[in-house]
Amino acid sequence: MTRRAEPLRTCVGCRSRAAKSDLLRIVVERSATGEIRRLIPDLRGRMPGRGAHLHPDPECLALAERRRALGRALRVEGPLDLEPLREAVMTKRSLREGTKTMSAR
Numbered sequence: 001m002t003r004r005a006e007p008l009r010t011c012v013g014c015r016s017r018a019a020k021s022d023l024l025r026i027v028v029e030r031s032a033t034g035e036i037r038r039l040i041p042d043l044r045g046r047m048p049g050r051g052a053h054l055h056p057d058p059e060c061l062a063l064a065e066r067r068r069a070l071g072r073a074l075r076v077e078g079p080l081d082l083e084p085l086r087e088a089v090m091t092k093r094s095l096r097e098g099t100k101t102m103s104a105r
Contacts, residue, residue, distance in 0.1 A: 007020040008020065011054055011060055012052045012053065012060075012069040012073045013054055013057075013059070013060030013067075014055065014060050014063055020045075023054060023055060024043075024053065024054050024056045024088065024089070024092065025041070025045050025047075025052070026039050026040070026041060026053070026070065026074070027039075027050070027051050027074075028049060028074050028076055035078070035079075036079055037078065037081065038080075039074075039080055039081065039082055039085045040088075041085060041088040043088075052070060056089050056092035061082075061085065
């Protein structure tokens with residue numbers, strides 16, 4: 001039986017290609033007034049709208065912020081609220097580090 005190839009996506013932070021399952025999908029949630037746009041993680045990969053992919057790593061998030069890549073990839077202009085995304089990246093990182101600690105025992 002042959003295995004299907006896993007889809008590849010490009011991280012908007014470091015610009016490296018990785019398996020879709022290794023990256024965090026990000027979508028824009030607009031506020032009621034439409035002025036501030038929140039970037040939220042799409043953990044299931046099923047939320048509507050244009051998405052961008054990012055490694056769940058603070059360094060990749062910092063690179064994407066510095067390069068202003070998130071707004072370009074999502075095709076939005078204006079201020080972006082990155083707080084929900086930062087929380088998700090830090091949570092994923094702590095979960096990943098906890099898994100490494102548990103497996104080392």
